[in-house]
Amino acid sequence: MGNVLVVGGAGYIGSHVCKALHAAGYTPVVYDNLVYGHEDAVKWGPFEHGDLLDAARLDEVLARYRPSCVMHFAAYAYVGESVNDPAKYYSNNISGSFALLDAMRRNGVDTIVFSSTCATYGEVETLPVSEDMPQAPVNPYGFSKLVVEHALRDYGRAYGLKWVAMRYFNAAGLDPEGELGERHDPETHAIPLAILAAMRQTEFSVFGTDYDTPDGTAIRDYVHVCDLADAHVRAIGYLRDGGRSDAFNLATGRGTSVKELLAAVERAVGAPVPVTFAPRREGDAPMLFATGDKARDKLGWTPQYTDIDAIVRTAADWFRRHHN
Ligand SMILES: NC(=O)c1ccc[n+]([C@@H]2O[C@H](COP(=O)([O-])OP(=O)(O)OC[C@H]3O[C@@H](n4cnc5c(N)ncnc54)[C@H](O)[C@@H]3O)[C@@H](O)[C@H]2O)c1
């Protein structure tokens, strides 16, 4: 099936995608500077250490492996940090993506699957979120992803680039076979923090209890990382078969509040999550979920994990093994 260059493939989502690519018969070649990734998560193909902004290194790797497709996960992804240090985000997420797109052009690689985010929508007025809604991000992180989406569209029109932008909702869970973990440092995501809080009996801060939601806490659509991985593999086939370059929401259609999430964590870990109630976190939307119908229709994607307990269990199992 050939080589796929997985930029950022030593990270959380990228490493899960590599496993799925390998299972589908592709050879994932990981290109990562390890700023957040882990070399031991690269298990299903060669590892090439390198930075997005290093044009010569990108040229060398693209020329050597001649991938049929590039998957682009490499980015900074801390919303709060992007507000305080936007230059970091403009440089890595925007300039870095342009460096990659230009290297692809120089080397005759015309297909890309890009990690976008529901943060490109900003504060939505109608739910569920659909792909044709206006995108008006409210932080530099979301904006950096939107700029790249626009570039993909323009490069498609002008240079024939074939692209898919995947707008993930909340990536969650871990490889159920236990071969991959989630090791963000710092960790800011609700699920790993809540699992560690339950295991260590330390406190988890609930950010905001005064949202206009049934229990007052914010609602998100948690989509399993293995389902995200499956969608990426499907995207290659979709583009190869002549599918139109397009953006897809990857979501389950089911919203889970922070309190509901904590209850699921308690069931999975078998211990209470000690909580403190804190003010809202700046930049957090009250409610975000989407159907994922377009990805179902066009990519034939059906998320296998639709139950929050099942998602949280895959993460709790890994944390139990690695943090006890
Ligand atoms: N985790 C989520 O819930 C979520 C939701 C929406 C979108 N996303 C997007 O998905 C992608 C992957 O997210 P993740 O959670 O796996 O993050 P991650 O930090 O685990 O993975 C990103 C990888 O990119 C690498 N990287 C960063 N900058 C690089 C550079 N300049 N050159 C080479 N490698 C570089 C890092 O070392 C890391 O291995 C990101 O683009 C993120 O914005 C994530």
Ligand SMILES: O=c1ccn([C@@H]2O[C@H](COP(=O)(O)OP(=O)(O)O[C@H]3O[C@H](CO)[C@@H](O)[C@H](O)[C@H]3O)[C@@H](O)[C@H]2O)c(=O)[nH]1
């Ligand atoms: O200690 C914590 C951490 C999180 N939350 C809440 O839990 C929910 C989920 O938070 P988190 O896991 O941090 O995810 P998001 O802030 O929704 O952001 C993730 O999902 C976005 C898409 O929704 C991506 O763009 C981001 O990169 C990714 O970090 C939110 O309501 C948070 O306010 C808490 O209450 N306490």
